[in-house]
Amino acid sequence: MVDLPPFSSNFILHWGEMGTKWGVNRTVAQIHALLFISEEPLNAEDICNRLGVARSNVSNSLKELQNWGIVNVIHLSGDRRDHFESVKDVYELFRIIITERKKREIDPTLRNLRKSAEEAGQTNDINDSYAKGQLEELLGFFEMVSDFYNQMDKMPTKSAVKIIGMGDKIAKTLGGFGK
Amino acid sequence: MVDLPPFSSNFILHWGEMGTKWGVNRTVAQIHALLFISEEPLNAEDICNRLGVARSNVSNSLKELQNWGIVNVIHLSGDRRDHFESVKDVYELFRIIITERKKREIDPTLRNLRKSAEEAGQTNDINDSYAKGQLEELLGFFEMVSDFYNQMDKMPTKSAVKIIGMGDKIAKTLGGFGK
DNA sequence: CGGTTGTTTCCGTTAAGAGAGAAATCAAAA
DNA sequence: TTTTGATTTCTCTCTTAACGGAAACAACCG
Numbered sequence: 001m002v003d004l005p006p007f008s009s010n011f012i013l014h015w016g017e018m019g020t021k022w023g024v025n026r027t028v029a030q031i032h033a034l035l036f037i038s039e040e041p042l043n044a045e046d047i048c049n050r051l052g053v054a055r056s057n058v059s060n061s062l063k064e065l066q067n068w069g070i071v072n073v074i075h076l077s078g079d080r081r082d083h084f085e086s087v088k089d090v091y092e093l094f095r096i097i098i099t100e101r102k103k104r105e106i107d108p109t110l111r112n113l114r115k116s117a118e119e120a121g122q123t124n125d126i127n128d129s130y131a132k133g134q135l136e137e138l139l140g141f142f143e144m145v146s147d148f149y150n151q152m153d154k155m156p157t158k159s160a161v162k163i164i165g166m167g168d169k170i171a172k173t174l175g176g177f178g179k
Numbered sequence: 180m181v182d183l184p185p186f187s188s189n190f191i192l193h194w195g196e197m198g199t200k201w202g203v204n205r206t207v208a209q210i211h212a213l214l215f216i217s218e219e220p221l222n223a224e225d226i227c228n229r230l231g232v233a234r235s236n237v238s239n240s241l242k243e244l245q246n247w248g249i250v251n252v253i254h255l256s257g258d259r260r261d262h263f264e265s266v267k268d269v270y271e272l273f274r275i276i277i278t279e280r281k282k283r284e285i286d287p288t289l290r291n292l293r294k295s296a297e298e299a300g301q302t303n304d305i306n307d308s309y310a311k312g313q314l315e316e317l318l319g320f321f322e323m324v325s326d327f328y329n330q331m332d333k334m335p336t337k338s339a340v341k342i343i344g345m346g347d348k349i350a351k352t353l354g355g356f357g358k
Numbered sequence: 359c360g361g362t363t364g365t366t367t368c369c370g371t372t373a374a375g376a377g378a379g380a381a382a383t384c385a386a387a388a
Numbered sequence: 389t390t391t392t393g394a395t396t397t398c399t400c401t402c403t404t405a406a407c408g409g410a411a412a413c414a415a416c417c418g
Contacts, residue, residue: 130217
């Protein structure tokens with residue numbers, strides 16, 4: 001971890017570690033952490049040197065970060081090399097991540113549940129009716145979550161933040177109805 | 180996949196597959212899926228037979244599901260064997276999962292960010308000020324998310340559901356402010 | 359054309375995790 | 389105490405992912 005203050009390396013290492021728990025590989029998360037706290041865009045060479053990882057690894061990791069949509073290519077005048085920068089706004093960053101995770105982790109299940117529920121609907125075996133009901137419950141839940149995500153995604157970031165931040169007030173208002 | 184209607188095996192297999200994307204192993208997710216759609220509690224032997232996996236694997240997986248808090252032991256009269264049942268209410272199920280994931284995936288980062296931000300606060304090197312600011316932004320975001328989770332957790336399930344379900348209406352109300 | 363940059367694709371190594379099976383251990387009921 | 393069920397531990401295998409290095413390739417520019 002060359003040329004970085006201790007608190008930065010600490011953060012980068014931790015972010016890499018957590019990355020593995022979030023389903024992205026360590027290097028990918030580290031590179032993202034580095035770019036996120038870098039004021040200027042960095043080129044691939046810079047990243048290699050700072051993190052001490054192989055060039056090919058950096059190249060592939062950058063590609064994955066671009067697939068996620070949280071890292072963009074920047075061209076500096078007078079320099080032919082690609083430079084990379086992370087989405088810098090935290091709210092925007094997580095909006096993208098959440099949308100992407102929904103696409104990968106929710107939508108396939110939603111499709112499968114719809115299919116399963118449909119198939120289940122065609123059987124009338126009394127033994128299967130409980131399973132059928134549970135699948136329908138699950139499907140309903142996933143539909144709801146999916147709708148919620150879609151609405152948050154359409155919303156301007158600030159409104160979404162406001163909803164999250166106002167969680168307690170909304171809860172109090174609605175609490176009476178929910179009981 | 181013995182003694183199960185096609186839509187059930189389909190669901191169990193898919194849930195197992197998605198489990199790997201959610202960070203739990205395949206067998207653990209499959210067992211959970213099986214228990215979730217089973218009306219009666221199953222014993223370890225049953226699970227072995229239905230899913231065709233090793234007994235030890237079932238034992239360890241059940242333990243992990245109990246650690247997550249989404250599977251409980253049940254004792255049936257006249258049967259000394261442990262029986263297992265999943266949390267059956269979908270909303271309750273995901274409330275538990277989300278709380279648990281927060282504990283594993285958010286809280287450690289929150290702690291680390293607090294530490295990093297504190298360390299960063301002590302340096303006055305002008306070169307580090309951007310990184311410092313980004314870390315503070317990130318910390319603020321994680322604090323907000325954490326608070327939101329805590330509030331949802333304290334809330335009766337129905338209120339939480341109501342907030343999620345009313346996402347669009349709340350968005351419309353707040354939309355004007357957010358723009 | 360030669361030099362630089364970037365991507366892609368191999369290959370080989372290493373590390374980590376999942377999974378199965380066997381045996382030892384433990385606990386409680388009969 | 390004996391028996392049954394459950395957990396724990398250990399070992400072994402298999403698979404996957406990560407990683408680095410090297411080379412091939414394409415694109416571009418001077």
